[in-house]
Amino acid sequence: MQDEPTPIELTKAVADFLRNDITPLISGHQAFKLRVAVNILDLVARQLMREEGSDAAEMERLRALLGMDGSVTDLNRALAERIAKGEVDLATPGLAEHLWQTTMDKLAVDQPSYASYKRELSRNR
Amino acid sequence: MIEAELSRSVVRWCEGATGVTAAARLSGGASQETWRFDIEHPDGPIGAILRRSPRGYGAAPTRAAGLAAEARLMQLAYEAGVPSPRVMHVLTPDEDLGTGFIMQRVEGETIARKILRDDEFAAARPLLARQIGGVLARLHKLPQDKLPELRHMTAAKEIGEFERDYRSLNWPKPVFELALRWLRDHDPGPSDEETLVHGDFRNGNLIVGADGVRAVLDWELAHLGDPMEDLGWVCVNSWRFGELDKPVGGFGSREEMFAGYEAAGRKVDAARVKFWEVMGTLRWGIMCGGMMQRFREGPDHSMERAMIGRRASETEIDLLRLLAPRGE
Numbered sequence: 286m287q288d289e290p291t292p293i294e295l296t297k298a299v300a301d302f303l304r305n306d307i308t309p310l311i312s313g314h315q316a317f318k319l320r321v322a323v324n325i326l327d328l329v330a331r332q333l334m335r336e337e338g339s340d341a342a343e344m345e346r347l348r349a350l351l352g353m354d355g356s357v358t359d360l361n362r363a364l365a366e367r368i369a370k371g372e373v374d375l376a377t378p379g380l381a382e383h384l385w386q387t388t389m390d391k392l393a394v395d396q397p398s399y400a401s402y403k404r405e406l407s408r409n410r
Numbered sequence: 411m412i413e414a415e416l417s418r419s420v421v422r423w424c425e426g427a428t429g430v431t432a433a434a435r436l437s438g439g440a441s442q443e444t445w446r447f448d449i450e451h452p453d454g455p456i457g458a459i460l461r462r463s464p465r466g467y468g469a470a471p472t473r474a475a476g477l478a479a480e481a482r483l484m485q486l487a488y489e490a491g492v493p494s495p496r497v498m499h500v501l502t503p504d505e506d507l508g509t510g511f512i513m514q515r516v517e518g519e520t521i522a523r524k525i526l527r528d529d530e531f532a533a534a535r536p537l538l539a540r541q542i543g544g545v546l547a548r549l550h551k552l553p554q555d556k557l558p559e560l561r562h563m564t565a566a567k568e569i570g571e572f573e574r575d576y577r578s579l580n581w582p583k584p585v586f587e588l589a590l591r592w593l594r595d596h597d598p599g600p601s602d603e604e605t606l607v608h609g610d611f612r613n614g615n616l617i618v619g620a621d622g623v624r625a626v627l628d629w630e631l632a633h634l635g636d637p638m639e640d641l642g643w644v645c646v647n648s649w650r651f652g653e654l655d656k657p658v659g660g661f662g663s664r665e666e667m668f669a670g671y672e673a674a675g676r677k678v679d680a681a682r683v684k685f686w687e688v689m690g691t692l693r694w695g696i697m698c699g700g701m702m703q704r705f706r707e708g709p710d711h712s713m714e715r716a717m718i719g720r721r722a723s724e725t726e727i728d729l730l731r732l733l734a735p736r737g738e
Binding site: 318321322324325328358361362364365366368369371374375381384385387388389391392395396399400401402404405408 | 582583588590591647650652653654721726727728730731733
């Protein structure tokens with residue numbers, strides 16, 4: 286077991302430093318790049334926080350849908366192949382719900398301010 | 411140092427010109443550059459733009475029409491009254507500037523978020539959806555016998571290319587598979603009429619001023635095909651920049667765009683437009699994957715490119731909203 290602070294805490298500390306202390310010192314194209322860098326660190330922190338839980342739930346759904354076992358990558362590959370062959374489609378019980386949940390979990394990490402995501406999130410409540 | 415070559419060029423074809431100043435690189439990748447500069451002239455400086463592939467980057471990627479075709483299209487558009495910069499000069503090999511062309515600079519804004527938020531464009535915004543319809547109609551009416559050599563595309567051909575691109579990424583995405591199936595099942599077949607298609611007509615590729623659209627840019631993906639493709643692409647959610655309920659570039663409704671299109675004497679096929687919107691959403695998603703691949707494998711190891719890879723999921727949620735919408 287590794288020591289603490291956790292990767293989430295460390296990443297957040299760097300992001301906060303860049304955001305609060307460095308941003309005011311920089312302008313122009315470098316400021317744009319710095320904003321991208323801070324966004325990346327924020328994304329990494331969100332992923333570290335959520336990935337374990339969302340991957341476990343995704344695997345659970347994939348096992349039920351496909352009736353097979355494997356890593357989350359293998360199962361996604363298998364689902365992609367079955368959709369491509371037409372063996373699974375939106376009429377398949379559970380597919381639409383699975384794709385929606387998986388996609389919402391991705392947006393929560395990738396782009397939580399994306400308008401479509403915010404609209405769909407408000408539907409969940 | 412590009413100023414020296416540009417100066418030698420402009421004095422040859424721009425009467426009275428004495429040289430150039432203020433050359434600055436605007437954007438573009440390794441194979442295509444955009445520069446702004448001013449032509450010095452006794453009557454006052456003339457704002458100009460250079461678009462070029464530097465020497466050694468002559469070969470255009472398969473999908474691009476090529477800079478010579480782009481120059482020809484912009485000139486035709488300008489002559490037909492489609493808002494477009496005036497092409498001033500097509501580069502010749504002895505000028506040592508590579509291949510490309512020089513056009514007159516059109517003042518205005520191209521950054522989509524600014525056009526959608528800044529006060530300066532508040533009066534123009536409600537007019538833009540209808541105006542875009544009119545511009546597209548005029549663009550689709552450009553005389554075909556004057557067009558440069560362009561690729562002929564159909565939905566089936568494009569779906570095939572998307573699938574090949576997507577499979578080459580080795581990036582299994584169930585939502586993209588679903589979209590590919592849907593597209594194959596709903597392909598409306600070749601269009602009754604084939605016209606010029608701009609291929610990348612969207613918020614971000616338009617110069618907008620307080621009076622509305624001033625220029626249509628980036629003709630490099632122009633081809634011949636179903637005119638409804640352009641109407642669908644401009645509605646892809648990625649180009650609404652947060653204005654979810656204003657499908658036409660975040661400016662207004664499909665109905666407004668359709669009215670502008672039909673007022674300019676052309677017919678809309680709304681079902682085809684919807685098909686091309688799904689197609690466009692998947693197209694942008696696969697392009698995001700391409701960015702990820704180039705970030706990993708190519709020389710451009712930039713953070714921006716890496717982050718575009720993480721935007722594919724935006725197109726996945728938009729595809730689900732189109733293909734498997736949840737209840738209101």
